[in-house]
Amino acid sequence: MAEAILELKELSTHFFTDSGEIPAVDQVSFTVHKGEVVGVVGESGSGKSVTSLSILQLIPKPPGKIVNGSIFYKDENLAKASEKRMKKIRGNEISMIFQEPMTSLNPVFTIGNQMREAIRIHQKVSKQTATEKAIHMLKVVGIPRAEDIVNEYPHQLSGGMRQRVMIAMAMSSEPSLLIADEPTTALDVTIQAQILDLMKKINKEEQTSILLITHDLGVVADICDRVVVMYSGQVVEQGTTREILKDPKHPYTQGLIRSLPKLHGKEKKLYSIPGTVARPRKDHIGCRFAPRCEFAFERCFKENPQIYNLGEGRESRCFLHSKQEGERLKDVTTNT
Amino acid sequence: MSQPILEVKGLKKYFPIQGGVFGKTVGEVKAVDDVSFHVREGEILGIVGESGCGKSTTGKSILRLIEPTEGEVKFEGKDITKFSSEDMRKLRRDMQIIFQDPYASLNPRHTVEKIVGEPLLVHGMKSKSERKKRVRQLLEIVGLSSYHASRYPHQFSGGQRQRIGIARALANHPKLIICDEPVSALDVSVQSQILNLMEELRDEFQLTYIFIAHDLSVVKHISDRVGVMYLGRMVELAEKDALYEEPKHPYTKALLSAVPEPDPDIVKERVILEGDVPSPANPPTGCAFHTRCPFAMDICSQVRPEFGPVDDQHFVACHLYNDK
Numbered sequence: 001m002a003e004a005i006l007e008l009k010e011l012s013t014h015f016f017t018d019s020g021e022i023p024a025v026d027q028v029s030f031t032v033h034k035g036e037v038v039g040v041v042g043e044s045g046s047g048k049s050v051t052s053l054s055i056l057q058l059i060p061k062p063p064g065k066i067v068n069g070s071i072f073y074k075d076e077n078l079a080k081a082s083e084k085r086m087k088k089i090r091g092n093e094i095s096m097i098f099q100e101p102m103t104s105l106n107p108v109f110t111i112g113n114q115m116r117e118a119i120r121i122h123q124k125v126s127k128q129t130a131t132e133k134a135i136h137m138l139k140v141v142g143i144p145r146a147e148d149i150v151n152e153y154p155h156q157l158s159g160g161m162r163q164r165v166m167i168a169m170a171m172s173s174e175p176s177l178l179i180a181d182e183p184t185t186a187l188d189v190t191i192q193a194q195i196l197d198l199m200k201k202i203n204k205e206e207q208t209s210i211l212l213i214t215h216d217l218g219v220v221a222d223i224c225d226r227v228v229v230m231y232s233g234q235v236v237e238q239g240t241t242r243e244i245l246k247d248p249k250h251p252y253t254q255g256l257i258r259s260l261p262k263l264h265g266k267e268k269k270l271y272s273i274p275g276t277v278a279r280p281r282k283d284h285i286g287c288r289f290a291p292r293c294e295f296a297f298e299r300c301f302k303e304n305p306q307i308y309n310l311g312e313g314r315e316s317r318c319f320l321h322s323k324q325e326g327e328r329l330k331d332v333t334t335n336t
Numbered sequence: 337m338s339q340p341i342l343e344v345k346g347l348k349k350y351f352p353i354q355g356g357v358f359g360k361t362v363g364e365v366k367a368v369d370d371v372s373f374h375v376r377e378g379e380i381l382g383i384v385g386e387s388g389c390g391k392s393t394t395g396k397s398i399l400r401l402i403e404p405t406e407g408e409v410k411f412e413g414k415d416i417t418k419f420s421s422e423d424m425r426k427l428r429r430d431m432q433i434i435f436q437d438p439y440a441s442l443n444p445r446h447t448v449e450k451i452v453g454e455p456l457l458v459h460g461m462k463s464k465s466e467r468k469k470r471v472r473q474l475l476e477i478v479g480l481s482s483y484h485a486s487r488y489p490h491q492f493s494g495g496q497r498q499r500i501g502i503a504r505a506l507a508n509h510p511k512l513i514i515c516d517e518p519v520s521a522l523d524v525s526v527q528s529q530i531l532n533l534m535e536e537l538r539d540e541f542q543l544t545y546i547f548i549a550h551d552l553s554v555v556k557h558i559s560d561r562v563g564v565m566y567l568g569r570m571v572e573l574a575e576k577d578a579l580y581e582e583p584k585h586p587y588t589k590a591l592l593s594a595v596p597e598p599d600p601d602i603v604k605e606r607v608i609l610e611g612d613v614p615s616p617a618n619p620p621t622g623c624a625f626h627t628r629c630p631f632a633m634d635i636c637s638q639v640r641p642e643f644g645p646v647d648d649q650h651f652v653a654c655h656l657y658n659d660k
Contacts (some may be wrong), residue, residue, distance in 0.1 A: 043523035158612040188386035188550070190609045193594035197608060215524065218596030242600045259528035261557035263580065263597055269535070270557065272528035276493045292525075 002034040004072075005177050005209045006055070006094075011069035011079070013047075013054045014282075016062060021282045024050045026233040027069070029307075032177065037203055037210045039220040039241070042230035043277050048213045051230070052179050055211075056096060057086050073177070092122040095170035097163070099182035105154040105162060111138075112150030115169050122173045137168040141198055160191035164198065171202060178202070181213040196223055217260060221245055226313070229253050232288040233280035235307070239314040249316040252289045287319070295320060340374040341512060341544050342398070347371045347407035349390075349397050353617060365617045367393040368404075369568035372643065375512070380538065380545040382559030382576070384552055384591075388613060390568040391548045395514045398546070399431055400424055411512070429459050432505035436517035438497030442489040448475070448500055449485040455507040474503040479533060495526035499533070506537065512544045519554060531558055552595050556580055561649075564588045567624040568616055570643060574650040584652045586629050623655065631656060 013025040025047045032038045042048045053059050055071055055078065071078040073094065078086070090096075098104045106114060115134035116127060125133070131150065138146035141164045154162060163183060170178055180199065184192040200223055203210055212224060220227055220241060228238040229250065237250040248254045258271035275292040278284075287293070290300040299319050308321035347368055355362040368390040375381045385391045397404040400416065409416050416427060435441040442451055452474055453467045461467050472482035478499040489497055498518060505513050515534070519527040535558065537543060549555050555562055556576055563573040564587065572585040583589045590607040597604075609628045614620055620627050626636035635655050643653040 043525060160612055188613075189552070189594045190386065190590060191612065192596075193606060193608055196596070197606075216596070217524075217598035221598045221600050221602075222596040245598055245600055256524060257598065259525055260598055261528075261531070261553040263553045263556060263592070263595055264602075267557070270528040270532055272532055273525040274529075276495055276526060277523060 002036070004031045005034050005036075005074065006032040006211070007072040008051075008055070009070045009072070011051070011054060011071060012067050013050055013059060013064060014067050015064050023233050023280045023282055024064075025054060026280060028230070028233075028235050029069075030228045030235065030238060032209050032211055034176070034209055035203070035207045036226065037199075037212060037224045039212045039214060039224035039227045040230060041214055041217060041220055041227060043215060045232070045277050045279055046230040047233040047280065048215075048230050049181055052096070052181050052211065052213050055179065056090055056094060057081070057083075058096075088122075091118060091170070091175070092173045093175055094177045094179060095173070095175040096179040096181065097166045097170050097183050099185050102154075102159065102162065102186070104166060107154055110151055110153055111157075111165055115150070115165075115172065118169050119172050133172060134168075137172045138165070140171070141165075141168040142194075143168070158191075159187055160194060163187065163191075163195055167195075167198060167202070171206070171208070174206065175208065177209045177211065179211045179213070182215070183212070184219060185214070185216070192219075199223060217245065217257065229256075232278045234288060234317060235315070236289065236318070237316045239310075243314060249310065249314070249321070250289075250318050251293045251295050251320070255292075255294075287317075338377040338379075341377040341412060342375040342546075343408070343410040344374065344394075344398065345372045345408040345410070347394065347397055347409065348405045349393050349402060350405045363617055366568050366619060367616060368397060369619070370407075371565070371568075371570045373563055373570060373573055375544055375546060377511075378538075378542055378544055379560040380547055380558055382555035382562040383546065383548045383565060384550060384555045384562060385565035386550060386591075386613060388567075388616060389565040390616070391550075391565050392516050394565070395433070395516050395546060395548050399428070399433055399514060401433070426459075429508045430511045431514070432508075432510040432512070433514045433516060434498075434501050434505050434518045437521055438494055438501055439489075439521070441501055442497060444489050447486055447488055451489070451500060452485075452504045452507060455504060459508050470507070471503075474506055475500075477506065477537070478503045479529075493526075494522050495529060498522065498530050502530075502533065502537070506541070509541070510543070512546070514546045514548070516548045517550070518547075520549060520551060527554070534558065552580075552592065564591065567613060567619055569624055569653065570651075571625065571654070572650075572652050573643075574647075578647070578650050584646055584650065584657055585625075585654050586631050586656070587625050590628075590630075623653070 009029050011025060011028045015022040015024055028051055040048045054066055066079050112131060112134055116130040119130045119133055134150055135146045138149060143149055143164055184195050202208055224241045227241050227244040229236050231252050237253050248257055255273040259273060261270060273292050278288050286301040287305050290296040305317050305319045307315050307317045309315055348370055349368040350364040350366050352361040353363040371394055383391045393402060396402040398409055404417060449471050452471045456467050456470055471485055475482055475484055480499055519530050547558055559576050562576045562579045563570050566587050572588045583592055590609045593604055593607045611628055614627060622638045623636045623641050626632040641653045641655045643651055646652050646657045
């Protein structure tokens with residue numbers, strides 16, 4: 001396997017609010033290798049966005065704080081890095097694109113102006129060269145009339161175009177890792193298909209690793225090599241995309257996949273997970289999914305399950321995998 | 337086959353664009369441009385399309401929450417576009433709506449009892465104790481508990497709020513409910529609960545739904561027939577299996593091929609559409625889709641295709657099929 005670009009080890013980010021300490025990200029560990037596309041999936045409140053913001057130290061502090069764990073980017077622990085060092089890394093080594101292409105561009109500056117700024121922060125080039133580079137990048141991401149677009153303002157572009165501009169800006173300093181936080185959620189499906197194709201192309205041609213944060217398992221199937229599933233601040237399962245979608249091991253992942261309506265084929269009634277997504281709480285005892293889990297037994301409400309290694313990077317946080325409960329697991333997998 | 341409960345003929349909604357110092361009308365946004373369809377009693381008609389295609393405006397025009405510019409909306413045989421506002425108010429007992437955003441469509445300063453009880457009061461249930469009883473009954477129908485009646489909307493999760501919205505719509509035993517993106521603000525695991533609830537309610541109370549959404553898989557799951565809209569026009573309408581398995585219109589084909597599916601074994605031949613949806617203020621001449629259509633012919637930019645049948649119950653607006 002290729003070398004690791006990013007390695008999270010037991011990362012915990014907590015928020016200290018008036019109503020108490022909230023463990024939004026709790027002991028999260030995963031690795032992104034060179035040239036790999038890793039998806040982090042979860043529902044709202046699962047901690048997937050906080051994880052991505054923690055990597056670049058973009059958590060508003062206070063109230064947020066990385067309380068534990070390390071974030072290794074090419075042998076350097078970003079959790080301990082100074083703000084000065086982080087400024088060098090952000091946008092240069094690790095770039096990020098966000099969900100809202102409408103709000104992440106400044107409305108009062110032209111596209112060219114904003115792109116030049118991003119380029120000149122990290123590269124010592126003249127204004128002229130920066131403009132040329134900006135036009136080149138816009139062409140790379142498939143924007144027509146790039147020479148005119150650099151002189152236009154964000155409101156003159158459509159949502160899909162703005163997201164392309166964001167990608168062009170993020171890619172302008174050839175980062176080794178691109179973090180994309182719900183990059184296509186605000187877009188229509190036909191535009192989403194265009195953006196996903198563009199991200200695939202960047203991944204293939206530039207060998208840029210991508211960490212994709214999403215709630216859409218369809219997007220994951222389309223673009224990701226490996227998947228990390230999060231629930232209530234914790235990683236509950238990880239493995240290759242095929243393993244996760246075809247043979248999910250954790251009851252939450254199983255339930256999530258079964259509750260998706262299918263585009264093809266017939267189904268009578270949709271499966272649904274009872275209850276609602278649990279908010280992470282400091283004083284939570286037991287498995288966070290237990291109250292909604294159809295396989296939950298006594299132990300699940302008393303102890304927090306550890307992560308069980310199921311071999312070859314396959315992990316699942318569920319007591320069903322422990323030896324004593326092995327028989328039960330067999331029943332589960334044959335039943336589903 | 338059951339009777340059509342609703343017939344929409346040539347529905348148009350043009351919004352004026354005002355400009356200049358005196359606010360003169362300088363143009364029109366053709367949000368809904370000549371849409372016709374019917375809904376049979378007891379069926380679920382899905383309407384899909386991308387943002388700005390006019391699907392929500394269609395839904396609201398049917399209820400006259402937005403006054404249609406032109407066209408006919410017949411509910412149980414009566415043209416309701418001619419109704420007075422008082423007649424319309426009475427009619428809204430039979431026609432209800434569920435909105436997308438359960439956070440914005442419930443008054444944060446009213447208790448659930450007041451929110452769900454209001455339509456009862458408006459339609460003549462004067463006795464407070466009677467209303468109280470009905471509200472509690474409604475809450476249980478939608479899977480909440482009667483003690484929830486005294487709470488405020490912020491005390492509920494998104495899925496529960498959508499249940500309150502459904503309870504409010506059900507209050508006066510409606511016949512038709514227009515559901516405008518009812519599950520798109522919800523998480524996947526909660527979305528399936530609401531979809532199941534809506535199906536159960538349909539069977540229990542013989543409801544008819546018009547289900548408006550942008551998510552093709554959700555619409556497929558719940559609908560009996562599906563209509564696809566593009567730039568204010570209905571481009572295809574058919575039984576759901578016919579539409580999803582054998583789409584006719586090039587736009588429907590592209591739309592279906594663009595949906596990413598959570599199955600690594602499905603290898604799709606993607607039809608990637610070039611460019612963006614044109615502005616409805618200045619739609620292309622002829623067929624609105626011809627600027628992005630991979631099969632566009634000369635005629636497409638000149639003549640607007642008729643919305644006609646290609647098969648029994650399968651309607652398409654495309655020159656590839658209509659000029660045989």
